[in-house]
Amino acid sequence: MKKEKTVTMGVDERYSQWKSMVGVLYDWLANHNLVWPSLSCRWGPLLEQATYKNRHRLYLSEQTDGSVPNTLVVANVEVVKPRVAAAEHISQFNEEARSPFVKKYKTIIHPGEVNRIRELPQNSKIVATHTDIPEVYIWDLETQPNRQALLGAATSRPDLVLTGHDDIAEYALAMCPTEPFVLSGGKDKYVVLWSVQDHISSLAAEAGSNVKMGSKNSQKATESPSVGPRGIFQGHTDTVEDVQFCTSSALEFCSVGDDSCLIFWDARVGSLPAAKVDKVHDGDIHCVDWNPHDINFILTGSADNTVKMFDRRKLSSEGVGSPVYKFEGHEAAILSVQWCPDKSSVFGSSAEDGYLNIWDHEKVGETSGSGGPKGANAPPGLLFRHAGHRDKVVDFHWNPSEPWTIVSVSDDCDSTNGGGTLQVWRMIDLIYRPENEVLAELDSYRTQILGTTP
Template sequence: MDKDSNFHTWQSRMVPLMYDCFYHHNLHWPTQCCRWGAFLEESTYKSKYRCYFSEQTDDTEPQKLISANIDVMKAHVCSSEVVTMWSEFSRCPYIKDQRIVYHPGEVNKIREIPQHPELLVTHTDSPELYLWNMEKQPNRSREKGSSKASNAPNTPDLRLTGHEEEALFPLATSDTSSYVASGGSDKLVLLWSLQDNMETLLAGTVGTSSGKGGKSPELSARTILRGHSNTIEDVVFKPGSTEQLASVGDDHMALFWDTRSGAAPCGRIPEAHGKGQDVQCVDWDSQGHLVATGAQDGSVRIWDLRRLGSGSFSQLPAQACMAVFRVHTGAIIRLEWHPLERGVLASGGEDQIINVWRLDPDSAASVPLEEVGALPAEGKKRKTTPKGADSDEPRPQELIFQHVGHRRGKVVDFQWSRDSSLPWTVLSVSDDAADEQIGGGSMQLWRINHLIYQDEEAVVAELEKHRDFILKGINAPELETLPRTDEVSKEKASINMDPPANQENAKEVMNDNSKRADDVAEAPTPTDTMEIDEKEKAAVENVSNMDEK
C-alpha cells in the first residue's frame, strides 16, 4: 500500500476513532507560526475564537500577519462524517481570515501578551522585534482591487530594540505581566517591560495614525543576560514569573536565569543532549518543577528541578534528567507542556509528527536514575525509547498519542488551547513548501478523543452505558448534540473551495473532491457508522466478564 493509500485509510478509519474534532486548512503560502487568540462568542454547537498565523510569501506579495476567526465545535459534537471529509487542498469553512497586516519582513515567531491577547510580538529576520495591536491595525485585505492598494508594510505599534545581530526565533512572554524575552545570534537574552507603553498600545494610535511604512516608537531592552557562547534557539519564562527564565542554543547548553540575582546564569546544563547536539527548544511546566528540552537529534529530555535540593546551583547534576525519549526521527522544532493537564507534553518537528507524552509529575523526583535513563556520559539509555518511528522496539509507556496529519511538511509550530472548554485541543501548522503538490502550508485544529486520555475506570464506565449498542446494535445513544444540517452542508461546501494554484494537480484534486462528495452523499447515518468488528466485540465482552467475576 502506497503512502497516499495509507494516509486516506488513516483519514477515513482512524481519525473518527482518535479525534473528537479535526479541521484541515490549506494555506496558499508557507508559514512558521500559529497562536490561539481570545474567546469571542458561544453558540449552541460551537464557540468562536481568534487565532493568528503568518504567511511567508515571495517578492510578488507582501509578507503577512493574519488574524482569523475560527468556529470550534464543542466536545462530543462532531460526527465521524464531519471529521473525515476534509481535503488536503481545501480551506476549512470554519476558519475565516478577519484581518491582514502587511509585515516588514518574514514572520518567524508570534507570541501574544496573555493579559491582552490582541497584542502580538513578532520575530523577523532582523535585530528588532515588532509589537502589534491586531484589533487596531489597518486591515489590508480591504485594499484588494482598490486603486489605492500598496505593498508598503503596516507600521508596528512599537519596536523593541537591543539585539546586536538578527534574532530569528527565540521569543517568550510572561503569563503574569507584560514582559517580553528574546534571544538571538548575538548570544544575548534580552528582556523588555511593556508596562509604561501599555496605554498607548491598547489605544492602537501609532499603527492607525502613522500610515503605511511609518515610524514606530522604540523601546530599549530593560535587561541583558549574557552566558551563551553561540546562537540562542529558544527561551521561555517560568510560569508565574517575570524574573526566572530558561534558554537553549547551539552551544549545546540549557541555561537558567534569575534576574534578581544578576545578569549571569544561575544554572546550566552543559551538553544537555550529548556532546555536539544543538538544543532547539525548551518549555517549563505549569507547576514550575519540570523543564523539557528538544534537540537536533530528535531526542526529548525531561529535567526535574526538584532533584536539585535546596539552594542555588551552578551545574545541573545528571540525576535531574528523569527521562529521555527517542521516538522522533528528525530534529525537534517545538515542544509545549499542556497548560491545564499536569505532566502532559507535546513535541513536534522535522519528522512531520506531533507526539503527546504523559508523565507522572508527582513521582518523578523519586524515580531512580538507572530506571529512567541517564545522560550519555553515564552510558545508559532508557530501554523503552526506540531509535526511530519504525522501530520494532516497544514504545515508551509515556507516549499516549501521535498526530500524523501533517504528512507533507515539517511541523513548525503548535499550541495547546488554554481554554478549559476546549479540552486537549491543539492548533498546529506545517511548512509544506518542499511538497510539489501543496507548495504552501497547512494549519490543523484537532482535539484528542477523551477515551484515549481518560483513566481506564472512566472509559469502562462510559462504555458500559452503551453496552447494548456496542454488542447488539440496539438502544442507540441519542444524537441530538450532532451538528445541524446547515452545519454539515457548510462542511460539504468546503470540498470545492479554493483549488490549488498548481494547475498540474487540478485534475487530481477535482477527482479527489468529486469522490469525497460522492462518499458524503452516500454516507451512512451516524448510527450505521458506529460499527465494531468481532475483535472489538470480544475485547468488550472480556472486560464485561472480568467485571462480572
C-alpha cells in the first residue's frame, strides 16, 4: 500500500511540474476531460479556416462500463493558429472540465467497444473501426445518423462489414494512402487486405449506376453489406498487433505482433512474407509505422519499453536486421508510434508511463537535449517530452493540415478511478526550428528580455 502511494505522489508531482511549464513549452494546448476513456483518436477533415483559428473534425471512441453503449464520437475542434494564444491563457485550464474548443457533433452507437479508428486518406469522412470480433466495420460518418447513447438503444448499422478473419481482430488496422484499401491483423495470425472499391463496384453493377457508400441504396438493406478480402497473408506465429502500408505502394505493407517479428509483405508476389525479421524486440511488438517521407525507414514500439528504427535496405536475405537505432526514453510499454508529417526525421511515441515523447533521429549523437525534463541528460534523440497526461497515453495523431499539432488521449482509470483526458497541443516552435533561426530571433528580442541595449 505504501508503494502505491509513493507512485501516485510521483505522478502528481510530475504533473504539477509539467503544468507550471505549459506557458513556456507550448504554443497551444487545449485540455478536455472525458467521461469515458477513449482508446483511439484521429483527425478528420479540415472544416473551416478563420483569422486566428481553424476548425477540424476529430474522431474518438468512448469505452464505457456497460451502463451506456460504447460509441464512436465525431467532434468539432478549434485549433488556434501559431503564435496567437497567450501563455497565461493556455496555462489556465481545469483538469476536471471540458474544453470550450472541443464540441461533440455526432454520436454513433458502436456494436462493441472501439479499439481502433483509422480514416481513409482519400476521404477522411470514411473510417474503419476494430472491435472485439473478427470483422472490420466501415462507416461513412457524414451520412450516419446522430444517435443518443441510452442503455438498451439499438446499435448503429455500419455502412460495410469486412470479412475474412477467423478469430478476433482488435488492434491491427490501417488505411492505404494511395488506394481505398484496408489492412487488418488479428488473433488468427493473419494479415488481411480489402478494397472498399470492391463493395462500391458491386453496388454500382447491381444498380446500373454509380452508387456512393452511405447512399440510400446501401441503407435499405436489412443488414450491413459485406465484402470479402483481396488477400490473406500468413507468416506470423502469434497475434498480429499492428499493420501499416508503405506510403508509395498499395500492395506493399508490413506487420508486427506478439511473436516479436517484423514482416514485410508484397501482394504482387503472393501471400507469404517478402522479408521477415525475427526477434526484433525482447517482448511483444505493439505498433509499427512506415516513414511517409523516406520509405526505407520503419519504426517499431514494444512491450520492452523501446522504439527501434529499421532501414529495410539493410535486412539480409535470411531476414536478419539490426536497427539503425534503439530509442530508450520510456519507462513502460510503448503503445503507439507515428512519424511526423512535417519533418522526415521526427516521430512520436506514447507509452503506459504517461509520456508522449517526440524524437528526432538526426539529433542522435548530439550532446544536448531540448524540451526534455533532464536537459543535457535527456535520452539521445529526444526532442520534446509531453507530460500532460497522468496515466497511460493510449493513442495520439499528428494533424495532417496543422503543422506540429497533436491530439493525444489517455486512459485515466488507474490514476483517477475513471474517465480519460484528451489534449490538443503544439510545442513552441523555438524547440524544433533550426538553431540559427532561433538564436537570431532571440537576439532580436534581447533588449526586451534582458532590459539592456545591444
